Every structure is written in structure tokens, then in C-alpha cells.
Amino acid sequence: MNQIGTLQLDKQIENSIGRWVSSGLYKNANEVIKAGLQLLDDEQKRAAELRSAVQEGLDSGISDNFNPYEHLQNLKSKYNSNVQTNIFK
Numbered sequence: 001m002n003q004i005g006t007l008q009l010d011k012q013i014e015n016s017i018g019r020w021v022s023s024g025l026y027k028n029a030n031e032v033i034k035a036g037l038q039l040l041d042d043e044q045k046r047a048a049e050l051r052s053a054v055q056e057g058l059d060s061g062i063s064d065n066f067n068p069y070e071h072l073q074n075l076k077s078k079y080n081s082n083v084q085t086n087i088f089k
Helices: 011-022 029-060 068-087
Strands: none
Touching: 011 029
16 A cells, blocks of 8 residues: 555544544544545546536537427426336235
8 A cells, every 4th residue: 555645633623533434434534535525436436427418418409399298298208107117026
């Protein structure tokens, strides 16, 4: 494992890490920091995917024959079908 350097943590962060370790969910400060960094990485990935999807939608142009009411009904039917199917699994 490579050591990057020394971190200086303010009391608030230090206390927060201490609470997580004391809770028993993490063995030490490194695990807490690793989990936090993983959340940041995941959040950045989701944000990039969302930006890409938004751009794809913008680039696709405007639909001439889109009926929002019909689309909403289709979504509701699909949702209700999935909910009923998953109840008995």
C-alpha cells in the first residue's frame, strides 16, 4: 500500500470518523475514508451518466407526435404490471 502523505483533519471530521469506527461498521479510519471515497466515485459516475443522458435527449431533437397523456398511461400500465409480477416472486 502506498502512502500518499499526511492528512490534517479538523475536529468535526475527526469526530465523524471516530463515530463511524465506534459504531462497529468500520474497523478503522482508513475503512471510513475508503467508503467515503467510493461514494464520491459512485456519485461522480452517476452524474456523468446523467449528463450524458441529458445531452443525448437534447441532441435527439423534438418529437412531433408525442402525446404526454398516452405516454403517462403506458408508463403506469408498465409499472403496475411490474409491481403485480414482483409481488409473487
